[in-house]
Amino acid sequence: MTDTTDAIPPGWSYNPASWSQRLPIVGMAIVGFAIAMYLGLFQLKVVPTVWEPFFGNGSQKILTSPTSQLLPVPDAILGAFGYFMDAVAGIVGGKRRWRTMPWIVVLFGVFVGPLGMISVLLVVLQPVLYDAWCTLCLVTAAISVIMIGPAMDEMLASLQYMKRAKDANISLWKVFWGYKEVQGKVI
Amino acid sequence: MWAQVINALLGIWLTASPAILGIEDKTISNNAHIVGPVVASFAIIAWWEATRVVRLYNIPLGFWLLLAPWVLGYDQMSVIINDMVIGAAIVWLSFVKGNIEGTYGGGWSAIWKKDALHTIEARRTPRV
Numbered sequence: 001m002t003d004t005t006d007a008i009p010p011g012w013s014y015n016p017a018s019w020s021q022r023l024p025i026v027g028m029a030i031v032g033f034a035i036a037m038y039l040g041l042f043q044l045k046v047v048p049t050v051w052e053p054f055f056g057n058g059s060q061k062i063l064t065s066p067t068s069q070l071l072p073v074p075d076a077i078l079g080a081f082g083y084f085m086d087a088v089a090g091i092v093g094g095k096r097r098w099r100t101m102p103w104i105v106v107l108f109g110v111f112v113g114p115l116g117m118i119s120v121l122l123v124v125l126q127p128v129l130y131d132a133w134c135t136l137c138l139v140t141a142a143i144s145v146i147m148i149g150p151a152m153d154e155m156l157a158s159l160q161y162m163k164r165a166k167d168a169n170i171s172l173w174k175v176f177w178g179y180k181e182v183q184g185k186v187i
Numbered sequence: 188m189w190a191q192v193i194n195a196l197l198g199i200w201l202t203a204s205p206a207i208l209g210i211e212d213k214t215i216s217n218n219a220h221i222v223g224p225v226v227a228s229f230a231i232i233a234w235w236e237a238t239r240v241v242r243l244y245n246i247p248l249g250f251w252l253l254l255a256p257w258v259l260g261y262d263q264m265s266v267i268i269n270d271m272v273i274g275a276a277i278v279w280l281s282f283v284k285g286n287i288e289g290t291y292g293g294g295w296s297a298i299w300k301k302d303a304l305h306t307i308e309a310r311r312t313p314r315v
Contacts, residue, residue: 010308011292016237120228127205127220145228149235156237156291159298160305167306187309 007095009157010187016153017098017105025112025150026090032143033083035136036076039063043074055133062126062134075122079140082115086147099187101178102158109155116144161186190283191233191242197273197280198227201252204269214259215266222248222255226277237291242281249277 008015015021042050043063052059062068068075089108093101119141126133164186165175174182202223205216226248233242252274256267292305 009292009305010312011290011297011303011305013289013291116228120224123224124221127202128217141224145231149232149238149241152232153235153237153291156295156298160292160303163298163303164306164309167301187312 009098009160011160012157015095015098016157017093018095021150021154022090025147026087028143028147029083029086029090032140032147033080033087035140035143036080036083039136039140040074040076040080043068043076050136052135054135058126058132059134059136061130061132062137065130067122067125067129076137079115079119082111082118083140083144085111086115090151098154098157099161100183102162102176103178105154105158106176109151112144112147112151116148119144188234188285190280190285191230191239194230194242194245194277194280195227195234197277198223198225198230201226201270201273204266208263208265208269210263210266212261212263215261215263218255218259219270222252236287236289237294239284239287240295242284245277245281249274249279249281252277 007018038047039050039059041047050059050063063074063076071078086108089104089111092104098105123138123141126137162172162175165182166172168186170182170185171179200223201219204210204223205219210216210219226245229241229244229248232238233240252270255261255274256270261267261270290304292308293300293303297303297305
């Protein structure tokens with residue numbers, strides 16, 4: 001078998017863990033991180049004003065709202081941390097990671113999925129609670145939602161791999177954490 | 188995929204419609220502001236073939252838009268028409284699966300089903 005074909009999961013037409021599949025997601029996460037960091041620095045009063053081209057003082061209203069201060073850390077800083085984790089979990093591991101390290105693939109899916117859902121929730125809260133919109137918050141929410149689809153295919157490949165391992169009575173624990181001794185027992 | 192692109196735009200339109208149609212009523216605008224972003228998000232997730240199935244989550248939301256004017260008691264004709272037309276379009280477009288060109292080892296149900304595509308293919312493939 002050649003180097004590339006054995007990285008394609010059985011029954012798949014492509015490898016969802018290839019770099020061409022993962023790097024665009026990582027790139028989006030980095031853009032999301034940069035925007036969220038900027039918004040977070042405004043919330044921490046490091047940056048005096050916030051860029052808002054469409055909705056007047058909307059961004060200011062949203063970013064200083066009670067919701068944004070529910071937790072001890074401003075919500076955009078938490079968002080920036082989330083994007084950072086997305087990027088890290090997207091980078092770690094080679095193009096066979098769907099079977100060599102399912103834990104990072106599942107973690108990647110868990111970071112990208114719920115983070116995107118929280119972004120949508122925050123979008124809903126803007127008009128419902130505060131009658132305002134925040135342009136850059138909408139941009140980051142769009143980024144998080146766009147990331148979900150392309151991240152999930154890789155998780156699907158990992159979960160299918162774990163199903164095959166389970167059917168072959170191999171310890172799911174060892175498979176999940178990518179123990180050397182179980183590598184290659186199922187493909 | 189085009190159907191889910193339109194559904195995403197409909198979700199965005201629904202979100203913006205209270206401002207565009209000049210709706211003062213908080214119940215009507217809240218409904219649009221809650222359902223709109225969720226519809227757009229599900230539609231966007233469904234742009235990719237591996238997660239195309241997520242489009243089906245928009246079916247109940249579309250039906251809700253058909254019912255909402257009557258359940259929540261809308262009194263503006265323009266809004267009733269807006270919500271119902273968008274709702275009907277979302278239901279219809281959510282059923283449109285579109286082309287699936289790739290194969291995905293049998294998809295999400297293959298995680299629990301026996302003898303799914305990935306299992307069969309793995310059996311046929313020689314050990315590395």
